Amino acid sequence: MLKIGPYSFKSRLLLGTGKYPNFDVQKEAVDVSETEILTFAVRRMNIYEPNQPNFLEKLNVEKYKLLPNTAGASTAKEAVRIAKLAKASGLCDMIKVEVIGCQKTLLPDPIETLKASEELVKEGFIVLPYTSDDVLLAKRLEEIGCHAIMPGASPIGSGQGIVNPLNLRFIIEQSHVPVIVDAGIGTPSDAAIAMELGADGVLLNTAVSGAKDPVKMAKAMKLAIEAGRLGYEAGRIPKKAYATASSPMEGLSIG
C-alpha cells in the first residue's frame, strides 16, 4: 500500500490529466491505468461559456483522490494562493507544490518550493512538493513536514527518463515519507527502473497523454510500475563480473 498522510492507495501510479487528444481517450486511459490519484491544474474560467466541457465531469471524481498542482506559480506566495483556491472547491486537501524557477527547463525553484511547502503544511494541507533530485533539499522538505517528496527524473515532459539514478537512490534511502518520482518519465522501462530503485510511486502525464495510443500506454505504465515494485520487493541478485552457470555441473555426460 502507498500511504500519503492519512490516505492509503493500492495503485502506485499517479496520473496527470493534461494534453490528452480528447476527454474520451483520457477517461479510458485513466480507467485502464487503475490510478487512484489524479493531478490537474487551476486556471481562470471562461465565464461566457457555461457549457464548455470539463474533464472533471467526464470522470467519476468520487473514485479518485484529487491532487491539484500549483503550476503557473513562480513564487511561494503564488503557489500558496493557487493551493488555497484549489482547496476552496471543497473537493481536495492534497496539493502538489510546483514552483517553476526557469521557463526553459521548467526546473523547480528550490527556495520558493521549500517556503511554499512549509506554509501549506502549517495550513493543514497534505503536501507533495515537486522538487529537483537534490538530496539535501529532499531532506529539508521532509523535515518541515511534507507528506511525500516528488523528485523529478528529468525535465517535465522531456521523456528523458532517469538521468541521475544515484541521487534518486540517496533520496529514497534517507526518506521516511513516500518518494514519488515525478516528471521526465518517457517509457514503461523508465517507470520500472524508478520502482526498482525503491520509489514508492511514479507520477506521469505526457508519457501517456502524448503516446500514439494513450490507452495502451496507460496499461503499459501500470504493469511496469507493478513489475518494478515486485522486483524491488523480491530483491535483485548482485551483479557479478563473470558468468555463473545456471545449469548444474554434476552429471555431465562427456564423450
Place this chain on the structure above:
Amino acid sequence: MQLIINGEKVELPENVGNVSELIQYFGLDQKVVMIELNQEILEKSKHSETILSNGDRVEMVHFVGGG
C-alpha cells in the same frame, strides 16, 4: 454594478448582489467554481452570504487538465 472579473470589466444587473447570484448569473452553479474576492479566497459555504460591491475584483477559477 460593475465588477472586474478575471481582469476584465463586467457590467452586472441589479439582481446580482452576492457571490452565489454571480455564479448563477453566468450559469455556472452546477460547475466547480472557486472564487477569490479582492484577493481573499472564499470558501464555498460563504458564497451566498458574501455581498458584492461596485468595483470589486473577482477571480473565477476552475480545474483544468494538468500534470
